[in-house]
Amino acid sequence: MSEFETEGNLFHVGYALPARKINAFMVPSFIDFARERGIDFISIDVSKPLTDQAPFDCILHKVYGDEWNLNLQNFSVHNPNATIIDPLSAIQRLHNRISMLEPVSQLNIPQLKIPNQILVQDSESLKNVETTSGLNFPVIAKPLLADGTTKAHDMSLVFNHDGLMKEIKLEPPMVLQQFVNHGGTIFKVYVADDYVKCVKRSSLPDLSKDTIEKIASDSGGAISFSRISGAVIADGRSDNNSGEELKMPATEFLVEVAKGLRKALGLHLFNFDMIRDGEGDGYLVIDINYFPGYEKLPSYETVMVDFFLNIKKLQELKKTTKKENDDRIDETEV
Ligand SMILES: Nc1ncnc2c1ncn2[C@@H]1O[C@H](COP(=O)(O)OP(=O)(O)OP(=O)(O)O)[C@@H](O)[C@H]1O
Numbered sequence: 001m002s003e004f005e006t007e008g009n010l011f012h013v014g015y016a017l018p019a020r021k022i023n024a025f026m027v028p029s030f031i032d033f034a035r036e037r038g039i040d041f042i043s044i045d046v047s048k049p050l051t052d053q054a055p056f057d058c059i060l061h062k063v064y065g066d067e068w069n070l071n072l073q074n075f076s077v078h079n080p081n082a083t084i085i086d087p088l089s090a091i092q093r094l095h096n097r098i099s100m101l102e103p104v105s106q107l108n109i110p111q112l113k114i115p116n117q118i119l120v121q122d123s124e125s126l127k128n129v130e131t132t133s134g135l136n137f138p139v140i141a142k143p144l145l146a147d148g149t150t151k152a153h154d155m156s157l158v159f160n161h162d163g164l165m166k167e168i169k170l171e172p173p174m175v176l177q178q179f180v181n182h183g184g185t186i187f188k189v190y191v192a193d194d195y196v197k198c199v200k201r202s203s204l205p206d207l208s209k210d211t212i213e214k215i216a217s218d219s220g221g222a223i224s225f226s227r228i229s230g231a232v233i234a235d236g237r238s239d240n241n242s243g244e245e246l247k248m249p250a251t252e253f254l255v256e257v258a259k260g261l262r263k264a265l266g267l268h269l270f271n272f273d274m275i276r277d278g279e280g281d282g283y284l285v286i287d288i289n290y291f292p293g294y295e296k297l298p299s300y301e302t303v304m305v306d307f308f309l310n311i312k313k314l315q316e317l318k319k320t321t322k323k324e325n326d327d328r329i330d331e332t333e334v
């Protein structure tokens with residue numbers, strides 16, 4: 001046993017994650033590091049009842065499907081004190097690209113908006129030119145469902161109505177979101193309760209009027225892309241065509257947005273993608289993701305262990321408060 005914890009005081013965290021995520025996040029060095037600090041990660045077999053695999057103090061999950069949802073709900077009913085990271089209903093809101101962004105507007109932060117966007121339900125509405133009358137081309141066509149499948153990340157930059165009809169591979173339901181020039185960089189803001197970390201990633205470049213005309217005619221009206229925001233931009237490196245470096249958003253602003261979204265979404269672990277509003281002076285949130293790739297962050301091991309230790313502390317605090325309340329009731333009854 002380590003110098004930090006004793007076996008009896010271990011916090012048992014069951015994890016249900018796809019293989020890709022286990023290979024990237026739940027690596028042996030992280031599991032060992034966590035155990036030395038009192039967090040015991042236990043792999044969950046999603047095909048078996050959770051109640052047969054208990055005890056768990058906490059469940060960390062990112063798997064999809066009704067079978068898993070029922071399994072988790074049943075476990076929660078029998079183990080009301082266990083913390084579920086994160087609640088199913090809160091995660092499900094992020095599976096739809098319209099409901100995902102609704103809480104952003106409700107935060108009422110003047111510098112923060114979402115791009116203009118419409119929902120296209122079926123092929124008939126797609127054919128109708130009127131459908132896009134509220135938007136200015138180019139737009140980004142995104143699948144409505146953001147459900148973890150590869151398809152959910154397939155997008156198209158669309159330059160005109162013809163492109164929308166002929167060149168895009170997506171099928172409705174889809175979201176048509178205003179493309180906004182933003183300096184070629186997105187800010188990815190990772191949140192783990194109080195922890196907030198913003199990193200820069202490369203994005204679609206700014207498009208001038210001439211470029212738009214040229215690409216529109218060369219491409220037939222649309223260009224498809226998928227998972228383009230992988231490249232990390234090192235601090236100090238110029239990150240757009242003009243050779244300018246885009247300034248990070250102010251820390252107080254990031255913390256205010258993260259705190260507001262955390263509360264509104266009811267999530268512990270998520271990140272949000274934010275771009276500069278090239279047409280205004282604020283920022284636009286374009287995407288929110290549940291339990292994203294934290295392992296890409298520096299010192300993610302410490303961040304995540306501190307996160308789970310805090311969950312443990314909160315559970316202990318709840319137990320103490322409950323006991324104090326029960327004792328008080330007993331005294332009054334006497
Ligand atoms: N409205 C927009 N204006 C300009 N660029 C955009 C806009 N929406 C998306 N993009 C660009 O397209 C990329 C993919 O879009 P989005 O983040 O919505 O997709 P995603 O597949 O859900 O991403 P992730 O891999 O982060 O889950 C963004 O990272 C950004 O570079």
Ligand SMILES: O=P(O)(O)O[C@H]1[C@H](OP(=O)(O)O)[C@@H](OP(=O)(O)O)[C@@H](O)[C@@H](O)[C@@H]1OP(=O)(O)O
Nearest residue numbers: 020021147148149188271289290291292293294
């Ligand atoms: O695969 P990566 O490590 O890049 O993580 C990505 C994660 O995929 P994973 O959960 O399967 O790992 C994505 O989840 P789904 O939308 O597909 O459910 C989404 O959260 C992205 O935003 C994450 O990228 P990041 O925002 O951190 O760059």
Ligand SMILES: [Mg+2]
Nearest residue numbers: 229273287288
């Ligand atoms: Mg994104």
Ligand SMILES: [Mg+2]
Nearest residue numbers: 146287288289
């Ligand atoms: Mg996403």
